Amino acid sequence: MNIGDAAKATGLSPKTIRYYESIDLVIGDRLTNGYRDYADAHIHKLRFVQRARSLGFSIDDCRTLLSLYEDQNRASAEVKNVARKHLEEIEAKIAELQDLQETLSHLVEHCAGDERPDCPIMDGLSGTLIEGPKNVPKIH
Amino acid sequence: MNIGDAAKATGLSPKTIRYYESIDLVIGDRLTNGYRDYADAHIHKLRFVQRARSLGFSIDDCRTLLSLYEDQNRASAEVKNVARKHLEEIEAKIAELQDLQETLSHLVEHCAGDERPDCPIMDGLSGTLIEGPKNVPKIH
DNA sequence: CCTTGACCTTCCAGCCGCTGGAAGCTCCAT
DNA sequence: ATGGAGCTTCCAGCGGCTGGAAGGTCAAGG
Structure with missing residues (x-):
């Protein structure tokens, strides 16, 4: 093939x-x-x-x-360890993204979204409102 | 400075x-x-x-x-659009990861994790149990 | 037999958002 | 004068592919 x-x-x-x-x-x-x-x-x-x-x-x-x-003689424990570690990473990642989601959705909710320049989102980004996670996630 | x-x-x-x-x-x-x-x-x-x-x-x-x-004359709507789009991406990403989490945690739960080779996780990866998302996420 | 086009091969570059490291310059304190 | 910290530039690499160029190979149709 x-x-x-x-x-x-x-x-x-x-x-x-x-x-x-x-x-x-x-x-x-x-x-x-x-x-x-x-x-x-x-x-x-x-x-x-x-x-x-x-x-x-x-x-x-x-x-x-x-x-x-x-490996015919593998221990399922070894497989499980790899999978569990990965699962933990996924869970950590979800938590991280949920933090972002919460912060962002608050900002978005409070923004009028009209023709005026006043914008809580911008205020958040300019000011010290945000104390986000240390590691910036990547979205792909 | x-x-x-x-x-x-x-x-x-x-x-x-x-x-x-x-x-x-x-x-x-x-x-x-x-x-x-x-x-x-x-x-x-x-x-x-x-x-x-x-x-x-x-x-x-x-x-x-x-x-x-x-831009002093920006419309807050423009800012909001950028932020909302990003928020939607985050939400999509969370959903994607939650799918993975669910699949993986099922597999992990059902694996004895002992010294024997039998392993539902391996069965899942070898067989056709998994119909995951199309886009593979990256964890960083 | 020849052409066409679909497939195959290799290799190099680029994506994102940095980060590390080398080689060399400048500045300041001693 | 010297040492070390900090600055400069440039190039390479991370992961996991993906795109594209240049060229070889194969099977079908004229």
């Missing part, structure tokens, strides 16, 4: 599959013409990574999870 | 202040020795940006907000 079909089978883009190879995450075979070739085992791994990524696991976590996936 | 003091006064790092200059966001004066020099107006702008960033506004939003900040 060449990379285009592998892409369709996994929900990843060919670019992403090549990228995963370049970082030694999932490496397919090669045909004599230089084309990549993916067997079922590769497809399973790629799909595994796709799912882990869609749950927000980092590439590094995926690496760990893949090696546990391959 | 040189860049180090400006950094202390604004909560930004000197690096960040230089970066903001490099992207034409906030530009200070220069002394004859080449050192940057910041007056009160610059400090206010930098602090404004610092607060906007800590609320999660993008640099581009900051650019817009700064120009509204400078």
Whole structure:
């Protein structure tokens, strides 16, 4: 199976599959013409990574999870640790965003939103009303 | 006021202040020795940006907000639009993360987390249990 | 047999918002 | 005069891809 079909089978883009190879995450075979070739085992791994990524696991976590996936003798505790740590990060992130949401929604609610220049949002940003979280979140 | 003091006064790092200059966001004066020099107006702008960033506004939003900040005749509606749009992004992000949280916490809860290899988390990642969001979030 | 076009290959650059580090300059206190 | 702190510029790297250029390969149709 060449990379285009592998892409369709996994929900990843060919670019992403090549990228995963370049970082030694999932490496397919090669045909004599230089084309990549993916067997079922590769497809399973790629799909595994796709799912882990869609749950927000980092590439590094995926690496760990893949090696546990391959390991017949793994302890489920190891998997659970990785997942729980990630879950905690997500929960922390949610809390952080909820803080922002609260501050912002207060500001937005109190802004008339008309043609006049007076604006509590601007006042908030100019003044010392805001004591937000230290780490600025990124929205993507 | 040189860049180090400006950094202390604004909560930004000197690096960040230089970066903001490099992207034409906030530009200070220069002394004859080449050192940057910041007056009160610059400090206010930098602090404004610092607060906007800590609320999660993008640099581009900051650019817009700064120009509204400078504009005596702005309509508060314009500010409100920027803020509301950002608020909506935050809310969308929260919803997305809550989806992940739910999926992940189910998986984690059902994993024994002992020395045996059987693991519902792995089953979830290998199988088709997960139909997560399309856009993978980033946690930072 | 030749062309077309879809696929494949590699490599380099860019996204965001900084941050680290190197190399070199200036200033101030001793 | 010297040392060290702080300033300057420039380049590279973080994560996780994505876009695009330049070129090789393959299968179908004329």
